[in-house]
Amino acid sequence: MSFKLHPQLLADCYDLGALDDCSLLLHKNALLPWFILVPHSTENELYKLESNLQNSVQKSINKLAQFVESHFITDKLNIATIGNIVPQLHIHIIGRFKNDFCWPLPVWGQSEFTPYKDDKLDLIKQALLEQIIKPDHLDHLSR
Numbered sequence: 001m002s003f004k005l006h007p008q009l010l011a012d013c014y015d016l017g018a019l020d021d022c023s024l025l026l027h028k029n030a031l032l033p034w035f036i037l038v039p040h041s042t043e044n045e046l047y048k049l050e051s052n053l054q055n056s057v058q059k060s061i062n063k064l065a066q067f068v069e070s071h072f073i074t075d076k077l078n079i080a081t082i083g084n085i086v087p088q089l090h091i092h093i094i095g096r097f098k099n100d101f102c103w104p105l106p107v108w109g110q111s112e113f114t115p116y117k118d119d120k121l122d123l124i125k126q127a128l129l130e131q132i133i134k135p136d137h138l139d140h141l142s143r
Contacts, residue, residue: 003040006088019133021056030116033072033095035064044089046081063132068095071127
C-alpha cells in the first residue's frame with residue numbers, strides 16, 4: 001500500500017504524527033479544536049476498510065473525541081467524513097461551543113481564521129501525549 005497524505009490536508013493542517021492506524025492532524029484554524037484522522041489506507045470510504053482497520057479507526061475516533069470533549073470542555077462534537085473536496089478518507093473531530101464564531105452553522109466554508117501560536121500547539125501536543133498517544137507514535141509536529 002502506498003499511503004500518502006493528500007496535499008490539501010498537509011496545507012490546511014499540522015501533522016501531529018500517528019494515532020494507532022491513522023495520521024493525526026490538527027487544522028490550522030485555532031478558532032476551534034479541529035482534529036482530523038486519516039486512516040492509513042487507500043480506500044476512500046469508511047465502510048470499505050477491512051474490518052480490523054475499521055475497528056482500529058473507530059477506537060481512534062473515540063479516543064480523540066473523548067480527548068477533545070474533556071480537554072477543551074466543548075458543548076458539542078461534530079464528527080464527520082465528508083470528503084467532497086479532499087477525496088482521501090479523513091474523519092473530522094471538531095469541538096464546538098455555543099459561542100464559537102459560526103455556531104450553529106457548519107465550520108466548512110467559513111472564512112474567519114486565526115492561526116495557532118507556537119506555545120498553544122506545544123500545549124496541545126503535550127496534552128495528547130499525556131492523555132491518549134504513546135510517545136513513540138507522536139513523532140513530530142510540523143509547523
